Amino acid sequence: MDITEISSHITKPDEGAMKRCRKRWDSIAKPLHSLGKLEDLIVKIAGITGSERINLTKKALVCMCADNGVVEEGISQSGQEVTAIVSENMLNGRATSSVMCRHLGADLFAVDVGVACETSLIQKKSGFGTRNMLREPAMSREEAVSAVNAGISMAFELSRKGYCIAATGEMGIGNTATSSAVASVLLDRPAEEMTGRGAGLDDQRLRCKIQVITQAVNLHQPDRKDPLDVLSKVGGFDLAALTGFFLGGAAVRLPIVIDGFISGTAALAAMKICPDAVHYMLPSHKSKEPAAGLLLDALGLDACLDCGMSLGEGTGALMLFPLLDTALDVYEKMSTFDEINVEQYVPLS
Ligand SMILES: Cc1cc2ncn([C@H]3O[C@H](COP(=O)(O)O)[C@@H](O)[C@H]3O)c2cc1C
Numbered sequence: 001m002d003i004t005e006i007s008s009h010i011t012k013p014d015e016g017a018m019k020r021c022r023k024r025w026d027s028i029a030k031p032l033h034s035l036g037k038l039e040d041l042i043v044k045i046a047g048i049t050g051s052e053r054i055n056l057t058k059k060a061l062v063c064m065c066a067d068n069g070v071v072e073e074g075i076s077q078s079g080q081e082v083t084a085i086v087s088e089n090m091l092n093g094r095a096t097s098s099v100m101c102r103h104l105g106a107d108l109f110a111v112d113v114g115v116a117c118e119t120s121l122i123q124k125k126s127g128f129g130t131r132n133m134l135r136e137p138a139m140s141r142e143e144a145v146s147a148v149n150a151g152i153s154m155a156f157e158l159s160r161k162g163y164c165i166a167a168t169g170e171m172g173i174g175n176t177a178t179s180s181a182v183a184s185v186l187l188d189r190p191a192e193e194m195t196g197r198g199a200g201l202d203d204q205r206l207r208c209k210i211q212v213i214t215q216a217v218n219l220h221q222p223d224r225k226d227p228l229d230v231l232s233k234v235g236g237f238d239l240a241a242l243t244g245f246f247l248g249g250a251a252v253r254l255p256i257v258i259d260g261f262i263s264g265t266a267a268l269a270a271m272k273i274c275p276d277a278v279h280y281m282l283p284s285h286k287s288k289e290p291a292a293g294l295l296l297d298a299l300g301l302d303a304c305l306d307c308g309m310s311l312g313e314g315t316g317a318l319m320l321f322p323l324l325d326t327a328l329d330v331y332e333k334m335s336t337f338d339e340i341n342v343e344q345y346v347p348l349s
Pocket residue numbers: 075076077078082086170171172173174175176177197198199200311312313
């Protein structure tokens with residue numbers, strides 16, 4: 001399956017399963033809707049999987065790793081080599097995401113979709129880093145399509161392997177700049193509003209980052225109605241692959257948890273390609289990056305967590321897993337009003 005046919009395989013969630021799931025929540029002997037957004041997320045998962053019997057035992061984190069040519073403009077605090085170092089650390093358990101995955105019992109899939117050197121990650125390279133978007137389009141349209149297809153194929157692979165839920169993550173120095181560029185075009189907002197300090201920038205470098213993004217967008221004039229045009233001109237392999245992963249996840253009915261600003265930007269691109277894809281996305285946290293809230297609003301999603309996190313690698317998305325597990329335990333194990341002989345007041349209208 002590739003991008004040309006994926007949208008026709010994305011259908012609406014199962015309303016019947018959602019209704020039955022909501023009914024079960026309402027029958028549990030506790031104040032109605034008192035687990036709030038956590039109840040809503042379990043209901044959403046019922047709609048995604050088509051069953052009110054929820055299984056979240058097998059969990060994955062998919063980290064799309066890639067380099068960005070625009071790093072040579074000094075828009076990140078770190079050098080390009082850090083992408084490969086941290087990505088490799090995901091394999092030996094020394095990256096934040098891998099420590100968290102081990103703690104949570106989730107399997108980590110670190111995918112090389114465009115790191116600038118050879119790596120020992122899962123190989124789905126569409127190139128060795130993008131070009132510098134300040135000088136030329138970051139990718140050709142064909143390269144962007146290839147990265148989207150790599151993301152789609154990961155979703156199909158996870159579904160075949162029996163995963164019940166997947167968190168999204170990325171590693172790529174400079175990808176907050178590409179995300180700001182893509183988000184500013186898709187949301188039609190100025191770069192100043194969409195740009196933050198990423199992995200840590202002082203005021204002067206932040207001003208430079210905003211200028212670089214503004215200039216790149218002005219130079220290439222990406223067509224906001226064509227997300228592939230936007231991704232190819234001012235995006236990155238990681239963003240394109242994540243976009244594909246969201247689309248593929250929707251097609252195979254796999255609940256996919258959005259991480260922070262970068263994953264959120266890819267989620268928005270996926271929604272612009274296929275609006276129904278958003279029904280298969282679960283929000284996790286509101287990143288510290290300044291446009292995180294705007295992105296979630298554009299997706300029509302409301303995050304459970306606001307911890308001031310801005311780490312990437314899928315770390316915010318992973319934090320949702322224990323909350324979902326706990327909510328699911330309550331959903332499955334608690335007594336109902338009937339079982340404890342408590343009558344519920346049912347309003348007449
Ligand atoms: C050591 C280190 C580990 C990271 N893990 C995730 N990121 C995060 O920071 C990068 C984006 O920030 P910027 O656009 O400012 O470069 C991404 O790789 C992201 O996942 C890291 C960044 C660093 C430096």
